[in-house]
Amino acid sequence: MNIIVCIKQVPDTTEVRLDPVTGTLIRQGVPSIINPDDKAGLEAALRLKDQYGAHVTVLTMGPPQADIALREALAMGADEAVLITDRAFGGADTWATSSTLASAIQKFDYDLIITGRQAIDGDTAQVGPQIAEHLGIVNISYAEELELEGGTIKVKRQYEDRSHSIRAKLPCLITALSELNEPRYMTPGGIFDACREGEIKLLSRADLQIDDENIGLKGSPTRVYRSFTKAVKGKGSVVTLNAQESADWLVEKLQEKFIL
């Protein structure tokens, strides 16, 4: 059983702040983490490995420093780590990212591919289903539970007001929700092993059988035309009173606005 887990290194967006003067993002000092949904996907893969035995390969596309995320995955228990890195892949939107990842995945044997539902920096939820489309395999998104049954996988797939229990034949791609599990910590031995040189396999442009039309900025149908910070609406009135006065003041305001 071979499982491939796609992860992304992301800035912890809950730590991102805006510069109050310039209105630009303060990226300095913002920690990089494994995207939470992806980490849940990795944990799911490791649990399948614990239960049934499996070879777990983690794969990421990003700049050379994304190897930190891969080393963390190795320290958690992944068997193999692959970094897809090349300037030629830069500027990719979800279409080009997914076609590049699909091309890299084709170099490996796989029964199951797990991605996170979405990354917290982009929030698109597109790359998982798009990888499956490029590979021509089944995808099941928004997994909140999964189990293996022979050559099939059973997934509890979340929707807004319901969930479906779905069975699919392998190979198959699953997108994981953070709700799926509580990811394990790295082990000291794992950290030690993960820090060795040569633990990370590198794939560059030359290693992939893919047209230039399908990678990087050139292979991206969408383009960022501009980015900006939202206009802040004018501040209202804020008061500090005792509890009873506060309650009365709020009621007064609701009456002024004809809500009461």
Add this chain to the structure above:
Amino acid sequence: MNIQEYQGVFVFIEQLDGKILGVGYELIGKGRELAKARDTQVTAVVLGHNVGALSKKLAQYGADRVVLVDDPALEIYMTEPYAKALSEVVQAYKPEIVLYGATAIGRDLAPRVSARVHTGLTADCTGLEIGEDGNMLMTRPAFGGNIMATILCQNHRPQMATVRPGVMQRISAVEGADCPVEECKVPNLADSVNVEILDIIKKVGERLDIMDAKVLVSGGRGMGCAENFAMLEELADALGGTVSSSRAAVDSGWQPKDRQVGQTGKTVRPNLYIACGISGAIQHLAGMEESDLIIAINKDESAPIFETADFGVVGDACKIVPLFTEAVKRVQMMKSNA
């Protein structure tokens, strides 16, 4: 790809158990604006089984035409039959724009279709307009809502976008409106079924959906514990609303996920939003800042929620809310006696 060949605005209409989701009407409303700017029409695309009767309602909400793929394989949502049917509709009709709700279905279906027909897709848009050169400008939050980005898809068609429910405005239904309905036959859809649905588990929600509420009393980490949400329920009852929460309260297990407002929760725009013990992380603000009137109660006078609130009170929500509820009831009592 000859871009000129692609014309018209298409809206994917999501139906569940034969009922249209509200976001479908909202997208038709937005689609009409876009279509007007492009001098073209809005087509609503319905996939399902025995769903022809839905066409009338779509016409009432502004669709100029309905395209229907009615097939037993489409009765319950499964990725592949839906992706195949919709891709064939796109290839047959060549629309210039396709809009989807950013729902658990739309966010699964749209990427699969975009990869298949080889075009761009912009996720979770909050703004759509036609630029001077005729391309669609798709604006969306990025970096967890910290910045906004406007995205273009210039050289591929259709231009595709998902839009979060509750963001666009539907038009008032026009009684008696009608529009042509075309049935599009997609052969061998049954053969594309590649998963088996073993069970459907519906969540029983007895409470009002927070997206439909006119008044929301919302609690965050500052409420301290799950039990303290009872006082928010009382205030919500007095004001005819319901309770929602921040992500922190959901992560703490105080409130179920379906109550969560924000970037990873729901987008709400009630007449009145009362934030109690919510600091106002940008991810939270992204989900509620369009509310008509915002009240904030928080201990920390530097909490960002006060930047967005119309009226703010610095203090302990757990102490103020019960008094607020009593004061509200007192005024209501006086009015009903007057």
